[in-house]
Structure formats: C-alpha cells, structure tokens
Amino acid sequence: MSTWLRNVRLEIGETTYGDGSIQTKTDLFHIQVAQEGVIQTIMPATENVLDANAVDMEGKLALPAFKDMHNHLDKTYLSLGWKACRPVKSLSERLALEAAESEELVETAEQRASAMIELHLSNGVNHIRTHVNIDPYIKLSNLEAVKKALKTYDQYVTYEIVAFPQQGLLEHEEMPDLLRQALESGATILGGLDPSGIDKDIEKLLQVTMDIAREYNVDVDMHLHDKGQVGFYTMDKWLDMVKEQDYKGATVFSHAFGLSKLTPPMQKQFAKKLSEYNAGIMSTIPISINSQLIPIDIMIAQGVKVALGCDGFFDSWSPYVPGDILEKVYNFCEYTGKSSERSLRESLSLITQGVTPLNGEGEQVWPMVGDEASFVFIDASCSAEAVARLPKKRQLMHKGRLYKSKH
Template sequence: MQSSLRSVSSVRNVRPWGGDVSDLRIAADGTWGAVEPASAAAIAQGEIDGRGRLALPGLLNVHAHVDKSWWGHPWQSYGGAGGTEGRIRHERARRDELGIPGLDVTRNVLEQSVRTGTTALRTHVDVDPGIGLRGIEVVREAVAEYDGALHAEIVAFPQDGVLRRDGVVELLRAAAEAGVEHIGGLDPASIDRDPVGQLDALFTIAADTGVGVDIHLHDSADLGAFQIELIIERTQRHGLEGRVNVAHGFAIAEVSPARRQDLLQAMGGLDISMTTVAPLRLPQLPLKEMDAAAVRFGFGTDGIRDLWSPYGTGDLLGIAWQYARSSGIVRDEDLFRVAELASSAAASFVGRQAHDLVAGAPADLVLLDAENPMDAIVRTPPRELVLGRGRVLWES
C-alpha cells in the first residue's frame, strides 16, 4: 500500500466548497499550505489539475464497523432472527467461517471507504471473550498499511453486552490501557438489563484511563431518553465533557418536543455529541434543534454488507444524502450544512482541531464533478480524486 500512495505538491484549478477557482498547495508535513487564486502557469510534475471541479474536505465516517463485513466474499443471504439480540446471535454463529475479524475483510472495507471519499474514520471494533482484542490488532494493521494517509480512531466495542458476559469489563479496560481512543457500550437497559451497572462500569474506566465513551443506544422513546439522562449525569459527575458520544440515539427524535429540548440543552452544555447512520425506517435526528443546542453531530455508515444487513457501500456521501432526503431538507443553507457535517464539522470525532481546505489542516480532499456542495449532496456524483495527507488514496 505504501508504494502506491504517491505524494502531491499542489491541487490546481479547483473550487473549494464551490467558491472561486483556486490552487491548493501542500506542505511537506502533509497539511495544506497556501490557498491561492488559480494561476495560469502550466501544471508541473507532482501537481494535479482539478479542471474546475468541486473540492470538499475528505469525508469523515464517524460510526463504522470495519472489522466485520462479507465484502469481497460471495453473496451472503440474510439469515437468523431480526432485532439487536437476533443479529448478535447470528453474527456469533457465522463470523468464524467468514474470517471475522480478519485482515482481508478490513482491507476490503477500507478500500471501498477511501475510494468513495473517506479519509478519516471512527470505527467500532468488537471485543468479547471469544476474540479478545484481536480485532483491534487487525484494524490497526490494516490502517497502518496506508502509512498515515488514512486516519482511524478505534472504539473497543462490546457487541454482546458489557455485564452479561464474564470478562468483558476487563477486556474494555485492557483495550483502554493499550491505547484505543474510546470504549463503547450497547443498550444498557435492553441488552444488559442493568443501565446503571453498565454505565457506571464504562464511565469508571474512562475516568481512570482518559479514553472517550461512545455508546450504541437503540432503545426508543422514554426508555432511550431515560438512559440519555443517566449518561448526562455520569458525564458531569466524572468530568468527561467533550469525551462522550451517543450513537443512534433514536429516542431524541421520538420524545415530546419539550423533553427533547431539555435533553439537547443538557447534552450541549456538557459537549455530549451524537452520531447517526440515518436509518430510513425511523425519524431522523433534528438538525436545526441539535445545532441550536450546540450538540456536535456526525454521520456514519454503520456496518457495510455484514451479517446484520446486506446493505451498505461504504459511501459516507450516500449517508448524507439519505439523511437529507428523509429529513425533508431542501434549502441551500441546510444542504450546505449537511455537507459540512459529512466533513469539516465532524473534525473532533476523529481527534482533529481542523479538517477543512485551509492552511494548517490535514491535506485531505475529495474532488467531484459537481456545481456546489448542495449539488454534491443531492446527486452523489462519482469521486474523481481522494487525497489523504497530501497523497493519492483514490483516482478515477
């Protein structure tokens, strides 16, 4: 992989965010240098001619599962029971035969992600007594093959629950002490049936080790809202402001407007963020209300062609389209905001202070044949060029 990633000195004749045609210079450390008006000079060796295309920052997939997929395998028919519990059982029964976790599986998912524009991601990686921390090692190895051009943060994820399986709490602590950026949780009420116990275990580890907490919360309406209240209480108690994320969090869109406002205001005050995979069958998280409450918000692909669902292409821009369309978003300013959420506005989810087409930010870019960011969201055109840290991850 390293030998195939050629370095670029400049991307010329592009329109950052649909603005004026510009030249983007790349510094030796893989960050953006000067952003200049387009020059009439000939394209030199090491430069790329963007031919007036739309340039956006690299896409940020902030809720992925790159350790488990059947991408690259023959078609796998959907089997087993539905629901979270049913999918967990089905995955456990079949993951060994599909080599999950495995280096080839993760390589396939990462390759598909970068060719559609993702340059950094936050990925959940299963840990349980059956596989220990092996999945984390696999994901780290696959990401390392990009030699820094692709960035990933890891969430040690207890897919089968935290308390109901002996040894999982200890594995999460071991993962935190071994350097993962976050530890995860899963439906404290409906999976472990002990929301206080699960959350206290997770927040204690986070407070002790300095990692973040990223909790899958599928439970709906009042049950889900109750658990968000518990998360809010523990974030404040342990001083974990800015280090806690609620993934999915469908309950936010299902409770009364008054209760939703109270929850969002409390989350914004403690910098508790949210991520969504924009599921079509459920109400979407409310963009304007979340922005008004200063709740950081990002998009993720979830699983990609895995034993939970045959759907998924790894295209984060497709998730942004899905969110916008199912939310009824049509105005330019709102479509533009969705494009930001898919890229620059999600910087903190992958540990970056800045992720944009500005001097000093990582030189990550996706080039598209589109008129502006709004056109890119509604049309999801093919990606023509993807750069990570000033190196070519994908070129059509």
C-alpha cells in the first residue's frame, strides 16, 4: 500500500536579482511513496489527495537524508551518565587509557551504540559508517555488540562497519588475524591508523593493510592524523601502492591533516591524484585552533569525493555531545566564510553523498519519481537556511518509513 505525504516543501529553482543576490524558490507538493520505499508520484499541492494514509507534513522542507561517514558507535558514554575526560600528555597515553577501560565498557556496548544511533536518527541521519575497535583486549566483542544495535534499527538506517585497529596493527602479533576475523564476522571495510604516529613503520603497515584488503576484496578507510610531510607521504605512498599492486577497492583518508600545510598548487595536484585513484577524503571539520582545516573546496573542485562525519562524541576523547552532522556543515561554512545562498546550499552535499535538491545552475534535480523515499523534513524555508540556522525539530523518513523516537 502506498502512502501520500501532503504539503511537502521542495526547492524548485532560484531567482537572481539585479544586485547579484540569489534566492531559492520553493513550492508545496504532494508526494506518493510506494510500498517498496521509492517515490511513485510528485504533484502540486493545489491538487486534491484523498487518502486515509496521507500524512500532512505541514509545509516542512524536504532535504535528502543525512549520512555520517565517520563515527565510533562503540566508544560513546551516552546512556551512562556524565563522565569527563582524563587529561593526557600524548596519543599513546590516551590509547593506553582507552585500552584500560575497554573491558569494562564492553558490557554496555550495545546499549551505548543504540543511544548514539537514536540520536542520529532524531537528527536526520539514515546512514552511518562506524569504526569499531578490534584489539587484543576485547577482540571482536565490540563488533558483535554494534552489529546487534544496528540490526535493531535497520528499518531506519543503513550502515558500513570498519574494522579499526585503534591500538595499532604491528605491535601486537595477533592483530592482522583479528582484523581478518572481523572481516569474516560482519565488518565491511578495513581500517587503518597513523602508520608513522602509532606503529612507527609506514611501509610495513601499509603493506600489511594492502595484503588484508586484497585478500578480502574490501575498501580501506585510514585514519591519518599525522601532520606535515609525514602525513602527506603516507597518503602518496599508499596511492602508489594502489597502482603498483592493482588494488581494486576504494580508499578513504579520514582526517588527512597532511594536506593542510601543502601549497595550494600542490593541494590541487594531489587532489587530481586522489580523484584518479578513487580515493576520497573524510573530515570532521576540526575546531581545535591547532588543527588547520584541510582544503575541502580544492578537493571538491578536482572531483574528489569529500564527506563529513561526527567522529566520536561524549567518550574518553571528548566530553561534548553535539552529535549533529548538520552542525558539521555549519562549521565548515563558517570557517571558510561561506555566506551566499548558493554556497550554503551546495555545502549540504557534504552530508548527503553529493545529492542536493538543486544543481550548480539552480535547476531542480531532486527528488524525482523513482528516487528512494528517504528525506529529512525540517522547519526551514530552504536548505541554505537549514545549514545556517540548524533547526532542531526534524523528522526522518527512510525508504518510506517515518522514524518514531522511542523517547
């Protein structure tokens, strides 16, 4: 049985005024969603729809459902009550603290992951790429718990699971086989972490990662916090190995701080290489004054797939709980000085896997009949306002199913 969504606000174009300013045009529509979760009909709201299953969206703006492309469902303290972070002097000390508490936290992993998933759903996220710690202390326990949590909400969210060697790959001899076991037990992507900063052997770590990725025919998502030449060398070396060893999977460099200190011409040149080798970039839009933002606009201009993620929140690394992927777009626009209607609107693509209601020329390209019926319904006049004002009241629809919070 199909369902009608009445009085949905859609962006339909833009108006350019004599002073060069742009305003997004919208109108109200009725949308029929087939039982299979795809859009069956879109008609002007001036036409009558008589259907007992009709849901009145009351003029709310429809946006493409959001995607968090870098998360850690197993790390959060959500649902456990307040807990501040313990200060540390180094990354190794932080990792040691995390390892020490991992066995205690594993008992509540499913509960905590569920709390984070529910927060994402309430904020309009219908896809999560989560990294899950695989280490010698808890082995695959977190993976099993996160899989259960995701299964509970799979009518509202799709997901990817990254087997993540948070404690390093080379120091513990059992780690390569633990990652293999994770890929055989539900993880869909192989993770990696700072070959120089953690394992102190760039070439060996990259090769072991490559061997496992090729063995299981999976994509790779590599956390690279290493800055400067070391971080850049790591990315460049991996891409050379991709070509030399005929690696067929896709690569994502998360954080990729090694890009920030390159000159703009070098950034542009390397962006072309990233695009050529099917390598994307994921950023959390770091707010620390010590972390310079990577050149996202240059990457996008050269055809590199760029996405955003919330990363971990309210965990041993950070006491804060914004947990809103739309806020990451807001931060990106604020930091880079974007203030025009079009630049704000186009930045939404960073959390929708490139889908926006209007294209670069201001022509409507979404939604269309036959598209997946996955939306965020939001109180805003247009997507630019949504980015700049961060309206809190949101309603997610995933493949034709409206999410109803348990709370």
